[in-house]
Amino acid sequence: MGLTSGSFLVTGFGVALAGIAATIWLWxxxxxxxxxxxxxxxxxxxxxxxxxxxxxxxxxxxxxxFYSSWSQLLGSGTVQTYGFxxxxxxxxxxxxxxxxKAEAAPLAGxxxxxxxxxxxxxVDQHGGDLLGQTGDEKALAxxxxxxxxxxxxxxxxxxxxxxxxxLPPEYxxxxxxxxxxxVVLTITGYPASPWxxxxxxxxxxxxxxxxxxxxIKPTVYxxxxxxxxxxxxxxxxxxPAGLQVETFFAQDVPLAIEHAFRVESGPSAWAVMGYSxxxxxxxxxxxxxxxxxxxxxxxxGYYTAAQDATTGRLFGNSSGYQNLNSPDWRLANxxxxxxxxLVTSSRVGENTYQGTMAFLQLIxxxxxxxxxxxxxxxxxxxxWGRELPQSLIWLSQRLRPAEPELxxxxxxxxxx
Amino acid sequence: MGLTxxxxxxxxxxxxxxxxxxxxxxxxxxxxRNARSVVHRAVSxxxxxxxxxxxxxxxxxxxxxFYSSWSDLFGLEKASAAVVASSNSGASRVQPVVVTSRTPVPLPGxxxxxxxxxxxxxxxxxxxxxxxxHVFLPAGYRHASPAGHYPVIVEVSDNLTSSSSPYAxxxxxxxxxxQIALAQLEPVIIVMVPASVAIGDQGCLDVAAQSAxxxxxxxxxxxxxxxxxxxxxxILESQxxxxxxxxxWGSLGDSxxxxxxxxxxxxHSWVLSVAVAPDGTYAAPPGPVVNAGxxxxxxxxxxxxxxxxxxxxxxxxxxxxxxxxSSGAQSFAAAATRPMHVSALKIGGGGWPLAPVLNWLGAAxxxxxxxxxxxxxx
Numbered sequence: 001m002g003l004t005s006g007s008f009l010v011t012g013f014g015v016a017l018a019g020i021a022a023t024i025w026l027w028x029x030x031x032x033x034x035x036x037x038x039x040x041x042x043x044x045x046x047x048x049x050x051x052x053x054x055x056x057x058x059x060x061x062x063x064x065x066f067y068s069s070w071s072q073l074l075g076s077g078t079v080q081t082y083g084f085x086x087x088x089x090x091x092x093x094x095x096x097x098x099x100x101k102a103e104a105a106p107l108a109g110x111x112x113x114x115x116x117x118x119x120x121x122x123v124d125q126h127g128g129d130l131l132g133q134t135g136d137e138k139a140l141a142x143x144x145x146x147x148x149x150x151x152x153x154x155x156x157x158x159x160x161x162x163x164x165x166x167l168p169p170e171y172x173x174x175x176x177x178x179x180x181x182x183v184v185l186t187i188t189g190y191p192a193s194p195w196x197x198x199x200x201x202x203x204x205x206x207x208x209x210x211x212x213x214x215x216i217k218p219t220v221y222x223x224x225x226x227x228x229x230x231x232x233x234x235x236x237x238x239x240p241a242g243l244q245v246e247t248f249f250a251q252d253v254p255l256a257i258e259h260a261f262r263v264e265s266g267p268s269a270w271a272v273m274g275y276s277x278x279x280x281x282x283x284x285x286x287x288x289x290x291x292x293x294x295x296x297x298x299x300x301g302y303y304t305a306a307q308d309a310t311t312g313r314l315f316g317n318s319s320g321y322q323n324l325n326s327p328d329w330r331l332a333n334x335x336x337x338x339x340x341x342l343v344t345s346s347r348v349g350e351n352t353y354q355g356t357m358a359f360l361q362l363i364x365x366x367x368x369x370x371x372x373x374x375x376x377x378x379x380x381x382x383x384w385g386r387e388l389p390q391s392l393i394w395l396s397q398r399l400r401p402a403e404p405e406l407x408x409x410x411x412x413x414x415x416x
Numbered sequence: 417m418g419l420t421x422x423x424x425x426x427x428x429x430x431x432x433x434x435x436x437x438x439x440x441x442x443x444x445x446x447x448x449r450n451a452r453s454v455v456h457r458a459v460s461x462x463x464x465x466x467x468x469x470x471x472x473x474x475x476x477x478x479x480x481x482f483y484s485s486w487s488d489l490f491g492l493e494k495a496s497a498a499v500v501a502s503s504n505s506g507a508s509r510v511q512p513v514v515v516t517s518r519t520p521v522p523l524p525g526x527x528x529x530x531x532x533x534x535x536x537x538x539x540x541x542x543x544x545x546x547x548x549x550h551v552f553l554p555a556g557y558r559h560a561s562p563a564g565h566y567p568v569i570v571e572v573s574d575n576l577t578s579s580s581s582p583y584a585x586x587x588x589x590x591x592x593x594x595q596i597a598l599a600q601l602e603p604v605i606i607v608m609v610p611a612s613v614a615i616g617d618q619g620c621l622d623v624a625a626q627s628a629x630x631x632x633x634x635x636x637x638x639x640x641x642x643x644x645x646x647x648x649x650x651i652l653e654s655q656x657x658x659x660x661x662x663x664x665w666g667s668l669g670d671s672x673x674x675x676x677x678x679x680x681x682x683x684h685s686w687v688l689s690v691a692v693a694p695d696g697t698y699a700a701p702p703g704p705v706v707n708a709g710x711x712x713x714x715x716x717x718x719x720x721x722x723x724x725x726x727x728x729x730x731x732x733x734x735x736x737x738x739x740x741x742s743s744g745a746q747s748f749a750a751a752a753t754r755p756m757h758v759s760a761l762k763i764g765g766g767g768w769p770l771a772p773v774l775n776w777l778g779a780a781x782x783x784x785x786x787x788x789x790x791x792x793x794x
Contacts, residue, residue, distance in 0.1 A: 018466070024457045031447035041443050045436065045464070052465045053472065058471075064482070157727025167595055240712035241725070251686045290542060291646055316712030320624020324637065333637065335544040342499065351419075351486020360502045366541075369502035376476075376496045378484035382491055390499055399698065 003070050004062045004193075012055035019048035064381075065188075065196025066082035068162065072193065072230035094152045094159075096256040098141050101148035104139060105166055123360055146204060153252035156244045163224040165196055166204040168211060170218035171262070175404035175413040180262055181220045182269040182399035185253060186390075187295075188225050189276030190233045190310070197223040200381040201275065207390050220263050222253065226277045233310040236281035240316030249281065250289040267339075268400040271295035272384035273391065275384045280306075283327045283341050283359075287367075292335040294392040295398055297342045297391045299384045300352045303353075303359040328359050342371065342394050344387045346377040368395065424474045436438070439464060459657040461789050502696035510539045512535055512651045513551075520551065520588075530593020531555045538646030543639035547613045550576065551656065552589040552606035554596050558657075565659035565782045567653055569666050569774075570644065571608045572620065572673030572690070582770045583670045586628025591770050595604065601778040605658050607648060612703070614638045621675035621717065644676070645684040666690030666781040668773065672702045675719075678733065682722055685729040690780045694777045695737035695760070698745040699793075723751045730755040734779050736763045736773055 001008040020240040023044045030040040060066075067073040075238070138344035152163035172175045186197055197203050203221050210216040227234055249272075258265045272293045274282040279301020286296035305325035307314050315322040323329040341363070345356040372390055376384030417424055428613045439446075439460050443725045446456045453754045476482075483489040523530030557566075571588060575581035582588065585608050612618045625637040649665070652658035657663070665688045667677035674693030679701070681691035681750040682750035698719040707713035715721050733752075736746035737760065745760035762774060763769050 010717055020458070020461050023461060027443070028447045028449060032443045038440065039701050041440050045439060045538065049462065049468060053468065056469050056472070060476075108541040109450060122533050126667045149573065153727075155727075155729065165597070240710060241721075242712070242725075255686070256499045273458070289646075291650060313712075316707075316710040316716075318624055318707060318713055319712040320637065320707075321710065321713060324622065324624050332441075333641070335541060337542055348719050349481070349488060361504070363502055364504045369504070371502060372499045374493075374497050376484060376488065377493055380483055380488070382488065383619055386494070386496060390496075 003058070003073060004068055005113075009055070009058050009062060012051075012058045015047045016051040016055040019051040020268055024049045025155055036201075057125070065200050066191045067230065067231055068193030068195060069270045072191075074231070082117050095141075096152055097260040097389050098150040098152070099147050100150060103146050105144035105146040105169075105208065123400060133166055137172045141166075144171065146198065146206070151253055151256045153248050154255055156250050158243065158245075158248050158252070160228045160248070160337060162223070164198060164221065165257070165261070165405040166198075166207070166221040166223070168218035168220070170211070170402065170404070173404075173408075176218070176402055177405070178262075178403035180264040180269070181218060181402040182396060183222060183254075183257060183263050184399075185249065185270070185272045186223045186277035187222055187236070187249070187272065188223075188282045188386065189272035189274070189278050190226050191231065192225060192227075192278075194223045194225045195380070201384055201388060203388070207392055210389060210392055210396075216392050217399070217401035219392075219396065219399065220257075220261060222257055224249075224253070226274065226281050231310070232312060233277065233308075234275060235306060235311055235325075237287060237305070237314045240312055240318070241322065246285065246288065247264070248294050250285055253290060264400060264402075267292055267294035270301050271297070271395050271399055272405075273297035273299070273395070274301065275299035276301060276379065277342070280327070282315050283343070284325060284383065286339045286341065287327055287330060287337050289322070292337050293339065294394055295340050295342075297344075297395060299344050299387055299391065300350055300379055301314065301357075302347075304329070304355065328355075328362055330363035331359070331364070331367070340368040340370065340398060342372060342391055344372040344374070344384075344391070346374040346383060347378040350376045350383075352379070363399070366382040419474065419483055419489055420478055420481075422478070422785065423537075425471055426470035426534055428474060428534055429468050432471055434466060435460070435464040435467055442620050466661075488572055497784050500516045510541070512541065512647075513538055513690075521589045521777070523555070523590075523593045526597065528555060530597060531557065533589045538648065538651055540643045541650070542646045542746075543553055543643035544725075545613055545639065545643045545647070547609055547643065549610065550585040550589070550608040552592055552608070553656075554603035554605070555593065556603065557605075560657055564654075565657060565661075565663035565664070566603065566605045567666075567778075568658045569604055569606045569668060569777055570648065570677070571606060572611050572644075572667060572669040572676040573608070574611045576608050576610060581670070582768075585671075588770065589770040591768050592774055594768065595771055595774050595778070600775045602776055602782040604782070605652065605656055607652065609644075609648070611669065611676050613640045613643055617706065618672055618675075618703030619706070619717065620680055621645055621706065622700060623706045640682065641684070644680050645687040649687055662686050662689040664775050664781050666692070668692040668777060670694060672700075675702050679717070681731045681733070682719060682726075682729055683716075686730045689730060690777060692734045692736060692777055695735045695742040697747065698744065704738065720747065720751075723748060723756075728753050728756045733759070734773070734780075735760045737761075738763060 007033055026044060030037045145167045148166045149163050149165055151163060152159045186203055188194055195214060211218050226236060228245055230249060236245050236249055238244045238246040270293050272282040272285050279298030282296040283298045283301060286293040305322045343356050345353045347353060353361055359370055359371050441646045446453050472656060487493050502602045517535040519533050521533050528730055532553045534551055536551055538549060575585040576585045578584055592606055607778050616635055617623050617640045620640045622640045622641040646672040649660055653655040667680055667688050669677040671694060675698055677691040678693045678698055681688045701717050734735050739764055742760045745758060749758040
């Protein structure tokens with residue numbers, strides 16, 4: 001049973017309730033004065049407590065969108081700690097991008113159903129047509145489409161599934177039939193599942209609403225886990241003699257997306273955005289790859305490379321290499337790259353506030369810094385959701401937009 | 417009491433422990449089989465559960481800083497803010513390339529000449545490195561060529577100014593001009609850069625800052641790989657109208673530069689898809705050890721290890737040697753799998769020892785006609 005499935009949660013709470021009922025039922029049997037009875041009381045209460053706590057943790061995990069499956073939580077057999085071959089390895093000559101699932105995108109405000117992953121529906125073969133569209137083009141021209149995808153890294157060899165692509169309604173409209181769209185690569189925190197970007201942060205829903213209000217231009221959103229092989233935390237780092245995760249996000253993902261979809265290439269049409277660890281990733285990826293990304297949004301990110309128990313050794317025991325992965329150190333010691341970044345935090349309730357303000361102080365031309373500081377808000381989806389509309393507007397004001405064809409269709413009267 | 421108050425977890429812990437003790441001690445009083453006792457038990461147990469869960473939640477919330485206040489928790493925090501631009505000023509952009517001289521490249525039997533050899537300084541915007549070098553522009557070069565973007569050869573050598581070497585800038589440019597005139601080589605831009613772009617690096621690597629030690633003073637970071645793979649590409653594309661496609665970029669080097677060419681292609685195959693190097697094993701970068709403290713960084717600098725351990729890169733490699741035996745080529749060829757290609761070429765003396773190398777390199781990076789354009793789908 002899936003870790004985040006509704007039936008598992010219902011079962012968990014059912015078992016917890018049954019535990020409480022059993023305790024109440026068995027209560028009189030532990031009512032004697034013997035020491036055994038006292039131990040039985042403690043055992044009964046402890047057992048029901050464990051069941052309730054387990055159900056509560058399952059609920060919190062789903063709500064905060066931390067671990068999307070048992071293998072994400074416990075690690076699957078393919079993940080070890082070191083070496084190039086620690087993630088799932090793409091088969092040689094495998095397609096750059098596989099569509100596992102396609103659905104009409106959830107409209108703004110609508111209830112969002114989860115999008116279970118299924119065997120491949122379609123495979124990108126050298127830019128050929130992708131199958132797996134849901135419904136007809138007319139329906140998709142209203143709703144847009146949400147695709148569950150797997151990306152096979154051409155350069156890193158990593159195969160990373162569980163990602164999503166949101167194609168806006170305009171993608172399917174005749175006026176945009178030949179238009180190339182800008183892309184925002186959106187990266188989660190850690191631990192997280194990319195579905196949280198759809199379900200909790202509501203990136204597609206917010207974007208659709210803002211496009212409808214003509215506050216932003218239609219954009220393709222690629223939504224990915226910052227961890228390419230859960231449960232390890234990679235911090236989007238090229239690990240010396242190990243997984244090249246920065247290269248995966250900066251080279252493999254754009255290559256696969258540009259290959260499979262009608263999107264613009266080059267930094268003027270590519271941005272990277274993320275929350276928490278994803279915010280660190282976004283700023284780092286743009287600063288280290290300004291030829292790929294010209295814009296970054298960091299929702300409550302941090303700007304100093306971190307290494308802890310969940311990351312393992314990321315920097316090959318080299319403090320110098322760790323520095324090269326720190327946006328703040330780079331700004332203080334290297335020329336500033338030609339990128340613009342929007343950083344967000346909260347004056348009250350965020351431990352990222354001090355680091356964010358210090359990072360802003362370091363930014364100098366040609367790099368440009370922008371800040372969105374809430375008066376109050378914690379490190380959670382509610383705060384980031386409040387920052388998201390302005391972030392998407394900020395991005396849209398700077399990304400090269402898709403240009404619709406303005407020519408009117410051929411006059412039917414001429415057909416005689 | 418605030419949600420993140422340090423006292424709150426203690427409060428819930430005390431309440432939970434108190435509730436637990438009360439339940440254990442009062443157990444017998446609640447043990448009746450009547451409805452009142454059952455309700456009493458249920459309320460006591462649920463109360464205990466609530467305090468325990470509340471304790472867990474506020475503790476986790478404090479450590480993870482998820483919710484900052486009760487209003488934050490219940491979604492009542494609505495106040496927004498405006499996006500503010502930071503107003504830090506600083507140095508303006510440097511000129512990406514400064515041309516100090518232009519000389520025509522002689523071509524025997526031709527008055528028009530074989531192109532132009534520029535002496536330049538590249539100012540890398542991302543690496544911050546300023547590197548002196550040369551740019552060869554073929555005869556008939558125009559910035560906005562109607563035929564499309566020029567392919568690029570990056571020559572990395574410490575012999576650019578040594579008159580006896582075929583890798584010297586002027587001799588290399590003459591070789592290229594001759595091969596282009598003979599139609600053995602398509603028009604191509606050649607960038608010539610020394611293998612040591614900064615003191616302290618001889619392998620074209622990104623070398624992190626070295627902290628001071630007993631034997632050496634602190635050294636600044638040298639982002640040589642960043643210079644080659646990001647700055648040069650941006651400069652050639654914007655200032656010279658060159659292609660930015662890795663398929664049109666090849667690199668070539670002599671002894672020290674050979675490691676550079678091979679290393680850059682194997683670690684940045686999205687920038688450079690072809691490398692030519694003298695026969696060798698390339699198990700360590702030339703020059704002094706730069707990452708002495710990191711076994712992992714040094715492993716990644718061992719091209720033999722890289723070849724056998726990282727996913728195979730889409731690159732073509734040519735090993736050159738004066739004789740017919742080329743052991744390095746054999747060991748690379750034995751380990752290389754598709755899509756990597758390894759070849760070897762015997763280069764002789766004569767007036768133009770590098771002519772066959774240029775012919776091979778040009779054929780590897782010049783777009784073939786009829787090459788399908790990877791148009792986007794859907």
